[in-house]
Structure formats: C-alpha cells, structure tokens
Amino acid sequence: MSEILDLSHISLKDRPLIVCDVDDVVLQFFAPFEHYLKKDGLELLPRSFRLTGNIVTVGTDVAVEDMAVKQLIGSFFEQQEEWQTPFDLALDTLNALGADADVMFLTAMPPRYSEPRRRLLDRLGFDFPLVATEEPKGPVMRRIHGERALPSVFIDDMAHNLHSVRDHVDNCLVLHMMPDSPLHLLAPKPDDGITRALDWAQAGDLIRAHIGR
Structure with a gap:
C-alpha cells in the first residue's frame, strides 16, 4: 500500500510558485x-x-x-x-527568487529518506519546503498549485518529470536543467518547446521573465 502524500506543510501566498527538483538540479548526485x-x-x-x-x-x-x-x-x-554538495549559484538564485515567489522542493525519492535530505538542505541554507515522493510529479504539482491564476515554474533534469508537469499544469514554465556529465548526455531528451537552462544564472533570468518580477 502506497503512502498518502502529506502536503499539509505547504502554505502558499498570493504570488508565483517555483517548484524545483533537488538531485542534479540543486544538489549534485x-x-x-x-x-x-x-x-x-x-x-x-x-x-x-x-x-x-x-x-x-x-x-x-x-x-x-x-x-x-x-x-x-x-x-x-x-x-x-x-556526500552531496550544491551547484554554483543555486542558493543565491533561489533566495533572490524567494523574495517575489514561493519556492519549494519536489524530490523524487522514497519519503523515508526525507529527514537526512531536510537536514542537509537546512545546513546548506536551502530552507524551502520539501516534498519527497515517488509519485508522478505533474499530478503532485497540480495538487499544490491548484487552479490559481498565478505564474508557476517547474525545474527538473528528467524528461519524464518535465513532460508530466507540462501535461498537468497549464501555463507553467517547464525548465530543463542538468549537469554536463557523461551519463546525462545519454538521457532522454525533453520534447521541443521545453526550455533549457545551462546554469543557475540563466535559470534566474528565464524565471524572472516568466513570473514578471
């Protein structure tokens, strides 16, 4: 029997939402x-x-x-x-965006490992809410964002997660970020129309253009 996903700790303000993956987006995996x-x-x-x-x-x-x-x-x-360390500018970029938008992490991992992940993120200064789940990310983000008429952004390194959110959340900036590793060069490519960011500096610019802040 699958665990019931607890989103009770997620409380959104009346402003844009940025949902970000963790492994190989914020923390190196x-x-x-x-x-x-x-x-x-x-x-x-x-x-x-x-x-x-x-x-x-x-x-x-x-x-x-x-x-x-x-x-x-x-x-x-x-x-x-x-073992895990953050990518350059990830913290500075998300902190700056957090002044104008709600930022949260949606990480694809069994929830039983969420406590060490929470401790690590907190120690590094990433004090944004965290949801750990193995459920498809599109329906989860739709539950979080709901029918709000506010801009939203989703950042991930995996094509299937990007496609899932695109298919479930309207008018969302779906942003592809991944490290330049030999293994990632073999990864399935996202569909045309999904935006690629090469680093966190570029991601910050793309996100601000989308949320209008």
Missing part, C-alpha cells in the same frame, strides 16, 4: 555517487542513462545485481549529508 561507489570497489559506466546494469566491480565489468543497486542507492541517500 551523479558525481558524488560515483565517488561513493569507488569506496566499495565499484564504478559507474556511462553506457546508458540508468544505474541498473551500469554499476560494475572495478576491473571486471561485472554488473552489480538489481537488488544490490537499490541497496546502494538507499545507502547513499541515508548518507547523503556526507
């Missing part, structure tokens, strides 16, 4: 995850945009079994406070 694997004699090979089948034992190219991959990801999320 793939680079520190690669370092995390090396301590156990493993490496991540950029053969396709997936972790399962591409985590191998160093020197053998023997892929780690699917269940072990899930355990590695879970263990990394439990220890994320020791």
Whole structure:
C-alpha cells in the first residue's frame, strides 16, 4: 500500500510558485555517487542513462545485481549529508527568487529518506519546503498549485518529470536543467518547446521573465 502524500506543510501566498527538483538540479548526485561507489570497489559506466546494469566491480565489468543497486542507492541517500554538495549559484538564485515567489522542493525519492535530505538542505541554507515522493510529479504539482491564476515554474533534469508537469499544469514554465556529465548526455531528451537552462544564472533570468518580477 502506497503512502498518502502529506502536503499539509505547504502554505502558499498570493504570488508565483517555483517548484524545483533537488538531485542534479540543486544538489549534485551523479558525481558524488560515483565517488561513493569507488569506496566499495565499484564504478559507474556511462553506457546508458540508468544505474541498473551500469554499476560494475572495478576491473571486471561485472554488473552489480538489481537488488544490490537499490541497496546502494538507499545507502547513499541515508548518507547523503556526507556526500552531496550544491551547484554554483543555486542558493543565491533561489533566495533572490524567494523574495517575489514561493519556492519549494519536489524530490523524487522514497519519503523515508526525507529527514537526512531536510537536514542537509537546512545546513546548506536551502530552507524551502520539501516534498519527497515517488509519485508522478505533474499530478503532485497540480495538487499544490491548484487552479490559481498565478505564474508557476517547474525545474527538473528528467524528461519524464518535465513532460508530466507540462501535461498537468497549464501555463507553467517547464525548465530543463542538468549537469554536463557523461551519463546525462545519454538521457532522454525533453520534447521541443521545453526550455533549457545551462546554469543557475540563466535559470534566474528565464524565471524572472516568466513570473514578471
């Protein structure tokens, strides 16, 4: 039975809404995850945009079994406070935008890992509300934003999340951000019409143009 998504801590003001992914948008994931694997004699090979089948034992190219991959990801999320660091200008940009808009994080992870994520974000200064869920992001953002006639923005690195929000939230600026990593070069590309931001400086400009602030 799936957990009921708790949004009771989300309280919006009468102003635009910015919903932002966390992994590989605000906090680095793939680079520190690669370092995390090396301590156990493993490496991540950029053969396709997936972790399962591409985590191998160093020197053998023997892929780690699917269940072990899930355990590695879970263990990394439990220890994320020791490994993950923010991208340049992410904090400054979101803090500046937060003067004129509600900012919140929507992270695709099991809710049981949300507490260490909350602690890490707080320690780094990202004191915006956090929702951790494995549900599709479009319906979740629609629940949060509702039918408000106010500008909204969604930022993510994954094409399926961008498409989900585009299909569920009208007149939303759907912004694609991802690191320039060998693995991300293999990621599915978002549809035409979805805006790409190369860094947080450009993202800030695009968001301000959309929300009119």
